[in-house]
Amino acid sequence: SQQGEEDPQALSIQEGENATMNCSYKTSINNLQWYRQNSGRGLVHLILIRSNEREKHSGRLRVTLDTSKKSSSLLITASRAADTASYFCATETTDSWGKLQFGAGTQVVVTP
């Protein structure tokens, strides 16, 4: 089974709205990363949050991490059509060095 699972599976919003997606994981992690994938392309790293951090910002992105609930959220503010993509969280468990596990992703569609 997968370590990380994103929710919702799909999200459709209008330009200018905020998009929020969540990632839940099963076992203790060191850090959590978020990636974006445009249709048919390779993944691009967005942001990393360490296990001792609770919130992190990067431009229009805001990531939170709640290790007690084993969950993270990614918020994209003031979304643009160019934000249309799939978003994945990735984790490495504390007992498994080198094994990076991705969730199934959230597909976001931003309409003008």
Added chain:
Amino acid sequence: EAQVTQNPRYLITVTGKKLTVTCSQNMNHEYMSWYRQDPGLGLRQIYYSMNVEVTDKGDVPEGYKVSRKEKRNFPLILESPSPNQTSLYFCASSPIGVRISNQPQHFGDGTRLSIL
């Protein structure tokens, strides 16, 4: 330009015919890995390598082989491909650091394999 290059980008082949997908990075990264992406399942790690001559199984290694003879190259080998290996494959690399999850992964553009 820093990049991870996969070849071929697309391949249609038949069951049982050995094939190799190449992956090369020009960033002097120690860590390299292979993933397959299937609808609804996200990315699943096939194999990873911490450095030259050091490889380890990921979550779905069955039916695949890898080798790491040089730091820049990490080929994925399907000795006897089967239709259930039809998928989109990605190679990625990063420095090692303290933890892999501390390091942004750099992905190639993917290889779409169809096994008939």
